Amino acid sequence: MAKYLLLKHYRGGPTPAVDWAPMDQWTPDEVDAHVQFMRDFAARLEETGEFVDAQALSPEGTFVRYGGEGRPPVTDGPFVETKDLIAGWYIIDVESWDRAVQLAGELSAAPGAGGRPIHEWLEVRPFYAEQPTVTE
Amino acid sequence: MNESRLRDLVPAVIGVLVRRGADFAAAEDAVQDALVEAVRVWPDDPPRDPKGWLVTVAWRKFLDAARADTSRRHREVRVEREPARGPGEAVDDTLQLYFLCAHPSLTPASAVALTLRAVGGLTTRQIAQAYLVPEATMAQRISRAKRTISGVRFGQPGDVATVLRVLYLVFNEGYSGDVDLAGEAIRLTRQLAARINHEEVAGLLALMLLHHARRPARTGPDGRLVPLAEQDRSLWNTRLIAEGVDVLQAALARDRLGEFQAQAAIAALHADARTVDETDWVQIVEWYDELVRLTDNPVARLNHAVAVGQADGPRAGLAALAELDPALPRHTAAAAYLHERDGDPATAARLYAEAARSAPSLPERDHLTRQAARLNAQLRS
Numbered sequence: 001m002a003k004y005l006l007l008k009h010y011r012g013g014p015t016p017a018v019d020w021a022p023m024d025q026w027t028p029d030e031v032d033a034h035v036q037f038m039r040d041f042a043a044r045l046e047e048t049g050e051f052v053d054a055q056a057l058s059p060e061g062t063f064v065r066y067g068g069e070g071r072p073p074v075t076d077g078p079f080v081e082t083k084d085l086i087a088g089w090y091i092i093d094v095e096s097w098d099r100a101v102q103l104a105g106e107l108s109a110a111p112g113a114g115g116r117p118i119h120e121w122l123e124v125r126p127f128y129a130e131q132p133t134v135t136e
Numbered sequence: 137m138n139e140s141r142l143r144d145l146v147p148a149v150i151g152v153l154v155r156r157g158a159d160f161a162a163a164e165d166a167v168q169d170a171l172v173e174a175v176r177v178w179p180d181d182p183p184r185d186p187k188g189w190l191v192t193v194a195w196r197k198f199l200d201a202a203r204a205d206t207s208r209r210h211r212e213v214r215v216e217r218e219p220a221r222g223p224g225e226a227v228d229d230t231l232q233l234y235f236l237c238a239h240p241s242l243t244p245a246s247a248v249a250l251t252l253r254a255v256g257g258l259t260t261r262q263i264a265q266a267y268l269v270p271e272a273t274m275a276q277r278i279s280r281a282k283r284t285i286s287g288v289r290f291g292q293p294g295d296v297a298t299v300l301r302v303l304y305l306v307f308n309e310g311y312s313g314d315v316d317l318a319g320e321a322i323r324l325t326r327q328l329a330a331r332i333n334h335e336e337v338a339g340l341l342a343l344m345l346l347h348h349a350r351r352p353a354r355t356g357p358d359g360r361l362v363p364l365a366e367q368d369r370s371l372w373n374t375r376l377i378a379e380g381v382d383v384l385q386a387a388l389a390r391d392r393l394g395e396f397q398a399q400a401a402i403a404a405l406h407a408d409a410r411t412v413d414e415t416d417w418v419q420i421v422e423w424y425d426e427l428v429r430l431t432d433n434p435v436a437r438l439n440h441a442v443a444v445g446q447a448d449g450p451r452a453g454l455a456a457l458a459e460l461d462p463a464l465p466r467h468t469a470a471a472a473y474l475h476e477r478d479g480d481p482a483t484a485a486r487l488y489a490e491a492a493r494s495a496p497s498l499p500e501r502d503h504l505t506r507q508a509a510r511l512n513a514q515l516r517s
Contacts, residue, residue, distance in 0.1 A: 001245040049276040049277035050273070051270065052268075053270075093267075095243060128495075128498045130309070131355075133307055133348070134399075136364075136406060
């Protein structure tokens, strides 16, 4: 089994396959359906024993860097509209890369406006594994 | 309270419940619940008869669960007066559990989880911690595993190879938490070797002992990977090495070579050398030949090429590597190492950096990056 991170982005990533409107343009029912889909996805992962973590991130926040000796950290925010922004993640523990890709594909079909799948691009990243005991 | 003694009792108690008529899944759940209670209660109030205590408490939990579950069950629970098998037959419930939990219908991860709980007597929490997943996820994995094997009869004969694969996985891939899974794998393999006289079981035990003995030298104090040539061999556990060699020699004497005996033989040759240069690489190459013949495993082929590089020189090693798929894990790292030995630090530095980018673990990534940095510094001066 190996762990993967499935990253949702508010924006950024490859060119969207479907031109879907921002959530504040959907109907309340469509918003609920989207949120329910995400919850159902997590529940399914718990059922299959593949669930490790799920988190959603506020779009608020800032970039921070060291400010120099004796100086406070320097911030750069709020996040610029043209740049990539992570919206949240699932961490899954699965048998294979193929299974991780399959799950990301399913998550990407979350419904949007009109109840249609948004085909959103999800970033899939493998965790570094631990060192095996047997090395020769 | 000696937790390891408590764990030793778990498979036998499961066996008692099964022979009283409980199905394996319910029996295992009941014993797990009793185990969790024992861990909580025994430190302050140790029982005079630990096994009896576990049987009594587990059986009570089983009956409670069965009564609550009656409406969903298709058959009544019958308390058997006769044992499950005929009189005079040699019965070893613990051995049967090994086979059941390693059933070929289970995925490797499921078999590992189920074996650690039912045979190892670990709690779900301990197993979850060792594999860095939430406890609920591990509990669910084990439930699903039990559903997968619900049709398998307890006592059905099994293939030793399935059990050895599971134990090897536990040894090789469990790391964090309170339980040392490598140590647990050795305990379970010893227990298996005591019950079944099979040269590959002995081979696997020898392999584990010979690797575990040398483990302290493989990691630096900050967790960094220490390459073979730099390992402090005074950190090796010579008692475990001696035991591993004895077990291996007894197995090899039966003249039925298998993959675990071959791997153990290679480990023994490493363990027998005082330095990497005094290692009998020629013999190691021959053992890798055997291993490749037995398993046709690409990782064995890669290690064979590396050993050729040590025995016959870097050019020979690179030639052997060139015959293999470059996408194999650690292929680029092996090539980097051999190019440096061949007196081509520029190529070696480039390949070390490339290998670092696709390294599967952090200690390896850092080690490979350090090698690239070392060579690049050399090339600049």
